[in-house]
Amino acid sequence: MQPSVLSGLRVLELGQLIAGPFAAKILGEFGAEVIKIEPPGAGDPLRKWRLLKDGTSVWWQVQSRNKQSVELDLRKPEAQAIARDLAKEADVLIENFRPGTLEGWGLGWEDLHALNPGLVMLRISGYGQTGPYRDRPGFGVIGEAMGGLRHLTAEPGRTPVRVGVSIGDSLAGLHGALGVLLALYHRKVNGGEGQVIDVALYEAVFHMMESLLPEYSAFGVVREPSGSALPGIAPTNAYRCADGGYALIAGNGDGIFKRLMVCIGREDLAEDSGLAGNDGRAARAAELDAAIGAWSATRSLDEVLAALDEARVPAGRIYNARDIAEDPHFRARDMILQARLPDGQAIEVPGIVPKLSLTPGQVERPAPALGADTEAVLRRAGVSEAAMTELRAKGVI
Template sequence: MADIATAGPLAGLKVVEMGQLIAGPFCAKTLADFGAEVVKIEPPGSGDPLRNWRLLQDGTSVWWQVQSRNKRSIAIDLRSADGQDLARKLIAEADVLIENFRPGTLEAWGMGWDTLQALNPGLVMLRISGYGQTGPYRDLPGFGVIGEAMGGLRHLTAEPGRVPVRVGVSIGDTLAALHGALGVLMALYHRKVHGGAGQVIDVALHEAVFNCMESLLPEYDAFGAVREAAGSALPGIAPSNAYKCSDGYVLIAGNGDSIFRRLMEAIGRPDLATAADLQSNAGRVARVGEIDAAIGAWTASRSIAEVMDLLGAAKVPAGKVYTARDIAEDPHYRARDMVLTQRTRDGHDIAVPGICPKLSATPGGLRTAAPRLGEDTDAVLREAGLTEQQIALLREKGVVA
């Protein structure tokens, strides 16, 4: 067996992943990247729908290759009594169960918390759903985009007066997944330190989004202020915006007091750099239109590369708006191993995101490619104590595949 530095800090942690698509599986992927042994339960025949989302290579989504790396796949019909028995058998030996079904689904299958805790008192159960396990909305269907809307994010992602737009990725699901991973680790720590008992972690998609909304609520409560969409600007913080260059856009964050002065000197506006009322953020916010216009006039006649070079020399935070091509070709991404090559089960070498965060002594890693549907069914069932005859009978009945 590999040592802990190679295997990852979560080596030996047994995780059963139920559910599909994004939030639950992303959480499990995060744990798997750092060494957890994740067994993913999928429905026979179709598997996780993510296998067929977006762009396919040899019939399989390349997104799947990222989301399910370092996992094993077992195909079980959870709607059958035999399949539910198998799932309970696996969960009884697990440290963590991750599920993102609609509330009540597991209870209907005989896998509610009370049942599972009786089987496995140390179990940590993560439940991700649209609205949480309690409350008047618990039974409503909820996807990440709905969580983004209810959490307050979607109202802000627009140009003023225009239709709210999505971030471009499934950010609501991902935020819920990361909150879930944090909850799992806290529950495991509590189990270790305080007597071995497990617990339930209840993550609602909209709550994970809302938790990241900064001063949105207290500003409303204290001042009646409803924060509105502001495009690429950061309301109340100046200057921080996107500015048009001759060949695209750059983001410039000149909102620190000394940074602002360096920025104004760099763009040839010493008058603004030394203006008494612009030495603090409050004064700059009052004149943000004038400041943005001055910066925009300077960037408009320059290329992105020129702007980046000049502001880099002035030690002003600035960034090009990256595309996928920019990321793939960027030397900094490569130097920090954030673009890695992974070989799929079909023999394709594909670039995938690296491991984040980076641990110095026990880093995560890519150990295995994303599995084919049910690829590990027999091996996992053997490890659970089933005989070859029992496995063959279950396959014959269509319970496993």
């Protein structure tokens, strides 16, 4: 196997919780050295989120694999000086504090760019580094709402619900990781100059909103919640089966639609010229949903999926955690990996995406204990043992 594609890249992670650390996780999975700075004592709050094992979140085992942990109180001048020294030797710095926080610590872009002109700085915040809302606090759920997603995730007439995971943060992290790679490429081909990547949570969500804005601009149409359907694209919906399960059926391709109608015994609809294209089907979506729903209601979920698989119509069940863990396809694709908690207990964690044929991502080290790498990283940065003892006494590390 060739060396990891990002081997030799050094990332300094100053963020916490989800968005910034998620971007760093991706880079670490493909070989980057990730040095994570955490506040002494408590560490990253994610260590205490969701379900805990021996006092630490099992989520931590995913979000922080391949990282080194350094305890450093960035509110103190001595720690800020150490962070500047670490930034001098870094290729990438990732942070997701409120805009202005790093500047108050002497760690803003102008300061660090002067020290290390090649540094690439990823800054993730609720509303971005500029604009009238820049100083507002913003979590992923607020970005999901402002970006347009929350309005659509509901049954018509009912309260909009959240997706169920911190999708706004993760989308921001994905866009941030992409921005880092683009900036590194620019640095490579344009003389080594670093730059800032400014990612706003609401913009990462808004970027996923497809035709939402153009439809309003062209037609004055405000897209509304539609439950399990996808307005303007038909037929595609969740259909209840005889055993109470739901089959997700996507019959919206022209050829697929015909095969679906033949499968459910509605050859008349398959041959209807008015349904040959998506525009005609979208206008009669309720009629098509009723026909498919009447068919699925007389069969179990397994029977429905077997029939659709034979007819080569995209369909599937709604997976929960147990379904994922027991599905052979996830394992065949290495999407379920084995890890171990600090006490030796085996645990299954998500695999790595995307999958590169020559330089695939790897899990080279488990998520670190708080401060596990403080001494090694600071020693490498030139901090003496005596200085570390003094810093520890002051609560800086």
